[in-house]
Amino acid sequence: MKLLLVFAAVVFLTAGCAVKPEAAQAEAPAYSGQKVASFAAPHTNGTLYDGSCQNGAVLRAVPPQFRHVMKSATGTYEGKPFGVCWTWNADESAAIVVWDDGGAFAVPRQILKFPIDV
Numbered sequence: 429m430k431l432l433l434v435f436a437a438v439v440f441l442t443a444g445c446a447v448k449p450e451a452a453q454a455e456a457p458a459y460s461g462q463k464v465a466s467f468a469a470p471h472t473n474g475t476l477y478d479g480s481c482q483n484g485a486v487l488r489a490v491p492p493q494f495r496h497v498m499k500s501a502t503g504t505y506e507g508k509p510f511g512v513c514w515t516w517n518a519d520e521s522a523a524i525v526v527w528d529d530g531g532a533f534a535v536p537r538q539i540l541k542f543p544i545d546v
Contacts (some may be wrong), residue, residue: 456476460500465523465540474503474512476523476540489530501525 461479481487481498490498494515503512503525510526522534 463543464499465542467523467535467540469535469539471506472503473537474501474514474525476514476525477502483511483513483528485511485528486526487511489528490526497528503527 444471453511461477464476464478466475467473470493477500479500481495481500487498489494490513498513499515501512501514503510505527512525514523514525516522517524517534520537522536523540524532524534526532
C-alpha cells in the first residue's frame with residue numbers, strides 16, 4: 429500500500445529530483461521502440477522509448493493498475509546502468525521515471541530533449 433501511495437503521489441509531480449537507486453543491475457536493461465526523449469541531470473541520465481516496459485523488476489515495483497502505461501527506457505546513475513521504465517504524469521508535463529528498486533522521480537517536460545524529425 430505504501431508503494432501505491434508513493435507512486436500515485438509521484439505521478440502528479442512536476443519538478444524532478446533524482447532518487448539514488450539502491451542496487452545496480454549487472455547488465456544494461458533491455459529497451460524497445462523508438463526514442464521519445466532523453467534527459468541528463470547531475471549523476472543521472474536516461475533515454476525514453478515508446479515501447480512497452482519489459483523490465484520485470486520495474487514492473488513488480490509499480491502497482492498493477494499502472495503497469496500497462498509504463499514505457500521502455502534506459503538509465504544510468506553515476507555511470508552505472510540501471511533498469512528503468514517511464515510514463516507521463518496526468519497532464520504530460522513530466523515524465524515519471526521508475527528505477528528497478530522502486531525509486532521514482534519526475535523529469536519536467538522542459539528538461540527533456542526530444543529528437544528532431546528531418
